[in-house]
Amino acid sequence: MTAFEKTPGWLDWYAGPSRPGFRLPEGAVDAHCHVFGPGTEFPYAPERKYTPCDASKDQLFALRDHLGFSRNVVVQATCHGADNTAMVDALRASGGLARGVATLRPDVTDAEVRELHEAGVRGVRFNFVRRLVDAAPRQDLLDIVGKIAPYGWHVVVYFEAADLPDLRDLFLSIPVPLVIDHMGRPDTAKDPEGPDFEAFLNLLRARPDIWCKVTCPERLTVSGPPALDGERAAYRDVVPFARRVVEEFPDRVLWGTDWPHPNLTDHMPDDGLLVDFVPHIAPTPELRRKLLVDNPTRLYWPDGH
Numbered sequence: 001m002t003a004f005e006k007t008p009g010w011l012d013w014y015a016g017p018s019r020p021g022f023r024l025p026e027g028a029v030d031a032h033c034h035v036f037g038p039g040t041e042f043p044y045a046p047e048r049k050y051t052p053c054d055a056s057k058d059q060l061f062a063l064r065d066h067l068g069f070s071r072n073v074v075v076q077a078t079c080h081g082a083d084n085t086a087m088v089d090a091l092r093a094s095g096g097l098a099r100g101v102a103t104l105r106p107d108v109t110d111a112e113v114r115e116l117h118e119a120g121v122r123g124v125r126f127n128f129v130r131r132l133v134d135a136a137p138r139q140d141l142l143d144i145v146g147k148i149a150p151y152g153w154h155v156v157v158y159f160e161a162a163d164l165p166d167l168r169d170l171f172l173s174i175p176v177p178l179v180i181d182h183m184g185r186p187d188t189a190k191d192p193e194g195p196d197f198e199a200f201l202n203l204l205r206a207r208p209d210i211w212c213k214v215t216c217p218e219r220l221t222v223s224g225p226p227a228l229d230g231e232r233a234a235y236r237d238v239v240p241f242a243r244r245v246v247e248e249f250p251d252r253v254l255w256g257t258d259w260p261h262p263n264l265t266d267h268m269p270d271d272g273l274l275v276d277f278v279p280h281i282a283p284t285p286e287l288r289r290k291l292l293v294d295n296p297t298r299l300y301w302p303d304g305h
């Protein structure tokens, strides 16, 4: 099989990350990360919008152990389209230490959903970010929800803040739990107490089964220092946004590294220093335990194993 050529300007994940200064609690879950290929074994999808560097399951598991996480939730990356093979291969190799979130087409069969479930998939991802995917008809999404609902899965949604007004009714019509990627991508140059972020918090207030990943400060930052060169208080401008969510919804927030950080153009964070972001947004041991251990375990390992 031929090797793939990376998108020009692609930043590879950070090799040799620091050890976090913040010691993760026992049982912590990296609840948002990806695997990419390797492309020679798991080819990237023809419809992809970018071609990444490879980021294998073994490299992901090595990072997990280095940072001090116990488990991973591997989210299907758009560069693999609806071919979940690489993600499922990672779940199967993890010995129960990884769950997954898949991308599905509306013609997926019940047997296929069951097989994904048996491999450890617990959610389907709907992506509304136009630079990553072509728009899917809303009826297709609702048809997929009908197929996953019997398995107790949730829907993960990725969208940008400017699109929330158009998407809100669709989201509220989805009759299974929702998990929002990357805090709904707020514009962090704006006021965390202002109307835009309030509209986002109002979505979370609308239903008790809407969860939020307080992830990706490295994408959302405008002015904060990056997690590089020993900086253990990185991305300070994102902290007030994430902290508001953690403090108002302590029982339905999740955190993850987003390794290998697709499509960053400015810098690639040192994942050890990125973990040191967590105590800034979850200032007490109890909030940290909920964010890193209790919440993801309840959502992805409800039986505890």
Ligand SMILES: O=C(O)c1cc(C(=O)O)oc(=O)c1
Pocket (backbone or CB within 6 Å): 076, 077, 078, 079, 132, 181, 219, 258, 262, 263
């Ligand atoms: O902002 C992004 O570029 C991005 C892309 C993907 C993906 O391609 O799946 O996933 C993410 O969580 C974030």
